[in-house]
Amino acid sequence: MSAKPPEPAEKPVTQKALGLDLATLSKDLRTRYKVKDSVKGVIITSVDGTSDAAEKRLSAGEVIVEVAQEAVSNAADVKKRVDQLKKDGRNPSSCWSPTPTASCGSWR
Numbered sequence: 001m002s003a004k005p006p007e008p009a010e011k012p013v014t015q016k017a018l019g020l021d022l023a024t025l026s027k028d029l030r031t032r033y034k035v036k037d038s039v040k041g042v043i044i045t046s047v048d049g050t051s052d053a054a055e056k057r058l059s060a061g062e063v064i065v066e067v068a069q070e071a072v073s074n075a076a077d078v079k080k081r082v083d084q085l086k087k088d089g090r091n092p093s094s095c096w097s098p099t100p101t102a103s104c105g106s107w108r
Contacts, residue, residue: 018051018052018053018082019047019048019050019051019052019053019054020044020046020047020048020051020053020058021044021045021046021047022042022043022044022045022064022075022078022079023042023043023045023075024042024043024073024074024075025039025040025041025042025043025063029043029045033060033061034061035061035063039063039065040065040071040073041063041064041065041066041071041072041073042063042064042072042073042074042075042077042078043061043062043063043064044058044059044060044061044062044063044064045060046060047059047060064078067081067082067085068081068085068090
């Protein structure tokens, strides 16, 4: 009987949206960025320095909890909401705010 090989570390699924690399919060990412278990949302893992997100001072380790007042729980949710907003003729990047939890609550 052979020993079962160790499971590889959970690899985050990332999405790109608006100059952000996003990932669903995993145990590893919560530890790396010191995010409490009670926080729900999608973590920013990287920001393109030339993007609107960088201009709004978003940074790796911040958590997006909602987009256009709708909660997001994984990176695909964010991408889907951003794509829908673009399709509707809205500017998704206008909602980012430089807060500890970036949320998109109003459109101008």
